[in-house]
Amino acid sequence: MALVDDLEHPPTSQESARRRFLAAVGGGALGVGALGAVITTLRFIEPSVVYEEDKRIAVGRPEEIAVGTVLVLASGKVYLLRTEAGFIALSTVCTHLGCIVRPEAESGGFACPCHGSRFRAEGTVRLGPAVRELRRHPISVEDGLLIVDAGAFTEDRAVFAVPA
Numbered sequence: 001m002a003l004v005d006d007l008e009h010p011p012t013s014q015e016s017a018r019r020r021f022l023a024a025v026g027g028g029a030l031g032v033g034a035l036g037a038v039i040t041t042l043r044f045i046e047p048s049v050v051y052e053e054d055k056r057i058a059v060g061r062p063e064e065i066a067v068g069t070v071l072v073l074a075s076g077k078v079y080l081l082r083t084e085a086g087f088i089a090l091s092t093v094c095t096h097l098g099c100i101v102r103p104e105a106e107s108g109g110f111a112c113p114c115h116g117s118r119f120r121a122e123g124t125v126r127l128g129p130a131v132r133e134l135r136r137h138p139i140s141v142e143d144g145l146l147i148v149d150a151g152a153f154t155e156d157r158a159v160f161a162v163p164a
Contacts, residue, residue, distance in 0.1 A: 076150025
């Protein structure tokens, strides 16, 4: 079978139309790819910063919270306890594997429903597998309102005494 030389035989109108179509499709694909590269580059240059909301929670006036009360601050994942010594803001996140602990009515403490850890009311470990106590959040008073900073943690065993 002999090979056909394209230079000796000019393309037919059907072949020319096919070549123009393939050239248009190839050029369109290159154009879409170039546009995608430009858009990606512009999005890379512009910073995409996500601003977090303030994690400080205004609870109320300290004198209005009775001793022995446990408040659930769900927006910050915090339990606020009023004890004789003052206020304690405990994280609801278990220190074992990060489950959310629940208040336990019979013991007055907290229990992890997933792995069985038990914590006393002040957050210390009563029963494992957790080995570290619940983390505490800093507490302050501003304009007479009790403020819990759910975005930060404070040293262990911190108790906020209400100023007289």
